[in-house]
Amino acid sequence: MKLLLIGAGGREHSLAWKLAKSEKVEKIFVAPGNGGTAFADKCENVDITDINELLAFAKENNIDLTIVGPEDPLTKGIVDLFKAGGLKIFGPDKAGAELEGSKSYSKDFMKKYGVKTAEYEVFYDADKALGYLENCTYPIVIKADGLAAGKGVAICETREEANDSIKSFMIDDIFKGAGAKVVIEEFLDGVEASILSITDGKTIVPFLSAKDHKQIFDGGKGPNTGGMGVLAPNPYVTDEVQKEFEENIMAKTLAGIQAEGYDFKGIIFFGLMITKKGTYLLEYNVRMGDPETQSVLYLMESDLLEVIEAAMNEELAGFEIKWSKGTCVNVVLASGGYPGEFVKGYEIKINEGVKDKVFLAGAKAEDGVLKTNGGRVLSVLGVGDTVEEARVDVYNNIDGVEFEEMYFREDIGLI
Template identity: 75%
Template structure:
């Protein structure tokens, strides 16, 4: 089979790596890909991002299945457009993609179908939002309505912090229109968990849980990033928590998908907060998380292509996804200065013995040399029978990966 994989991050490198292991796969074109997919087995990068051009490419190359990595093309209706041309594509159609594309849409969906989530108010007027800040309790959470590459959320300890967030989102427009509408919601205290899942619109199968480490500095300090590392499975997601999640969040979401007649054959990612009062849904994503994907797919024993095919043919109820019984940690190596200013273009050296445990993200291949090309440059994987072994393996493997000004957290997997 020939596949087309859309995207350019660490998530896409991990997807390409996993899909390439399927004996059914002959070739994977990655659009536009990165330095990791450029050197991955069975893969070839193509410099195409425009949806119409991708459709033409899929027709010309007789692509069997297109797999969409990032959220933006999904919210722009890439699935609808491919389907109109008779092309097979994995991902939700535009209506279902709005569960991530608009925070206000997703909160209204949660409310309608009784999905357990934080109390909230929606504002599209800065003056009204600022007035609301006079009476709301703190800390409070302010989210931009649209897509902001995982950076459009502020946890505000004080009214001053909240005013600053509202002004930067709505008046300074730092997210180019994504913050013209905002959601102000109740702050939930607890532990975050990520559960990636796959759905065919009739069944949802949750993958193993994960715990992202969002902040840039050790101890969960400093500004939020796209994610500095992941532990899977998440030790806080006990059997009891999983049942709570299934009953109050996952199953009700599935009812909503059916009732709203979303054409949803793709990934649905549940961002959870585990509190003393139970498990709450913070947000939906309609694609694999990054860097959750790198850890979760590393533990998946099943053939990912077969799982995707089952979703596309609405047969998920008939399959079981098999998992390795180990613990997996991935540690993100970033360019020093991220999430602020940083320098690109440094050579990356990866020892051959850890090549299969490194997923590249902000990296490019230039004259056969891998170079840094982004904030989060790569993820290094470690596995073991328990948390200690996995941590030891990951931080040992980091010694075999070098580039100038590399920065990483030293406490990934230390979750207390």
């Protein structure tokens, strides 16, 4: 099969690596790809991002299946476009993608279908939002309604912090329109968990759980990032939590997807908060998370293409995904200064012995040389029978990677 994989992050390098392991795959075109996919087995980068140009490319090159990595093309309706053109594509239609594309839409969906989530209010006007903050209990959570690259959530400990966030989101427009509307939400005290899942519109099959580490500094301090590391599986997702998630969140989400009539053959990612009062849904993503994907796919023993084909053919009912029994820790190596200002263009050196556990994200290939090209440069993985063994492995593996101003957290996987 010839595949077209859309995206340019560490998630896409991980997807390409996993898909290339399938005997069914002959060639993977990655659009636009990055420095990792430039050298990956069976892969070729193509410099296209426009969805109409991607459609033309898929037709011209007789692509058997297109797999969409990031959320942006999904919210723009790439699935509807490809299907109208008679092409197979993995991902939700534009209507289903609104579960990620709009925080207010997704919260209203949760409320409508009885999905357990935090109390919330939606605001279109900054003055009304600021007025509402006068009587809130703190901490409070403020979310930009639209897509903000994983950075549109502020946990505000005080009214002053909340006021500043509203001004940044709605008045200063730091997210270029994504914060014109905001959701102000009850703060839930607990532990976060990520559960990636796959659906064919009739069945949802959850993947292994994961625990993301969002803040830039050790101890969960400092500003939010796109994710600085992952532990999979998440030790806080006990059998009891999994059961509650499947009954109160996953099953009700599936009922909502069916009732709304979405054409949804793709990934649905559940961002959870595990509290003393039970397990709540924080948000949906309609694609694989980054950096969760790197850890979860590394532990997947099943052929990923076969899993996707089962979803495309509406054959997920009874489908069993096989997993390794160990633990995977993923540590993100970032450019110094991220998530603020940082310098690009430093050479990246990776020892041969660790290459199979390194997934490139903000990196480009220039004349055969890998160079830094973003804030989150790459992920390094470590595996072991226990969390402690996986932590030792990952931090040993980091010694095999080098670039100037390299920064990473030293506490990923500590619980």
